[in-house]
Amino acid sequence: MIANLKALPDKTIERLSQYRRNLLICLSKGKQHIFSHEIAQIHNITPVQVRRDLMLIGHSGTLRKGYDVKELIDLIGRILDTKDGLKVCVVGIGNLGRSLIGYFNGRRSKLSIVAGFDVNPDKVDKNYAGVHCHHVDRLNEIIKRDGITIAIITVPAEQAPDVAEKLVIAGIKGILNYTPKSVNVAPHVYLEEYDMITSLEKVAYFVKRNGNAE
Amino acid sequence: MIANLKALPDKTIERLSQYRRNLLICLSKGKQHIFSHEIAQIHNITPVQVRRDLMLIGHSGTLRKGYDVKELIDLIGRILDTKDGLKVCVVGIGNLGRSLIGYFNGRRSKLSIVAGFDVNPDKVDKNYAGVHCHHVDRLNEIIKRDGITIAIITVPAEQAPDVAEKLVIAGIKGILNYTPKSVNVAPHVYLEEYDMITSLEKVAYFVKRNGNAE
DNA sequence: GTAACATTGTTAAATTTGTAACAATGATAT
DNA sequence: ATATCATTGTTACAAATTTAACAATGTTAC
Known part of the structure; x- marks a missing residue:
């Protein structure tokens, strides 16, 4: 470098x-x-x-x-890039998870979403925009097998901390948490959290403020 | 206050x-x-x-x-709240738009998503998690009719600037833009932008960095 | 009743982030 | 050839945000 x-x-x-x-x-x-x-x-x-x-x-x-x-x-x-790229997985194949996969696929060559996880048997072993969905029980196995280093969490909020813990154990190095529930990770794991409700409430606050000011 | x-x-x-x-x-x-x-x-x-x-x-x-x-x-x-609440619309009923609606509905009483917009005829006049989807052509009309003050943009990136402009004309006071394309709005309109790809690339950067440091 | 303690509220310092100011420079016009 | 100009690169300044320090205070233990 x-x-x-x-x-x-x-x-x-x-x-x-x-x-x-x-x-x-x-x-x-x-x-x-x-x-x-x-x-x-x-x-x-x-x-x-x-x-x-x-x-x-x-x-x-x-x-x-x-x-x-x-x-x-x-x-x-x-x-920004690494020589060989990094592999990403999405945990929680709901609307948001699918949206991310669709959004991403084919766009950035050096980062690729290579696996999805869900608990819903209807989703397991189906493909979403070319990404295979596994059962969450196989999280550890697949992450290690495929050398995945980054995970995106899009499960229901209550399950986020549990998923995060499993991800860290599986060796994930970076987590992007889209649930409103903050998670704890070991210090060597990079964590980024974003919550849409917060953003919307923030917009609302400033709309209210601007209105009052007039 | x-x-x-x-x-x-x-x-x-x-x-x-x-x-x-x-x-x-x-x-x-x-x-x-x-x-x-x-x-x-x-x-x-x-x-x-x-x-x-x-x-x-x-x-x-x-x-x-x-x-x-x-x-x-x-x-x-x-x-954070206003006395009577604020009304929100979602422009672009793709996966992300639907995800937001589902995520939100019933959660926060003072902010409510009351309308969706899309260009796809298959989606127009259908309901998504209780929210009616109108054709984008009716943007101005519906926003004014229902007194909507906040809009969330989840359309394909290229269309974002155009949608933003129409929203401002319709009298929207706050915009939450989820496309990777930054939009321009009049100074009295509060704008918040968030791009998932950027967040993911940021996580990747720090994963790479931590790796190098070891 | 007194001392120890946990917890708050606030002021001050440090860090991070953004903005302004301006010298340096080489292209363009005359 | 010279002056003008647009644009960069950098340093210094300002604003926003976080962290640290610590006095104030009422509760608990003895």
């Missing part, structure tokens, strides 16, 4: 992922160079922030010509 | 929403008092942060007895 010895800020990582996605679209449209203010506009942020992020990853643009789109995509890839 | 004249920090709002959800569970189990460190443990945060949040909303606990669960729930309600 070249220069990313010091950890990049969380928020920069998030933005890099987003930059890349849109840069790929730009590239597919034949755009070869892009200015910081163009990237900024796409993402509703300031050009300064874009330049700062790119500075942090050590990318240099050309004065008056902007950044080379292809180079930038490659560099972000070297930061 | 009593004391929330000064805006509360974003993150505090998010946590309040989560506290309340778990406090309701505690209450239903008959627990009447709770300590800051108990709340903290549920949410994987520090007791200090909990106390600080509660300080900000002006709640007082009883020394050595903790916080009165019911009082706290009520106070958070006074901050």
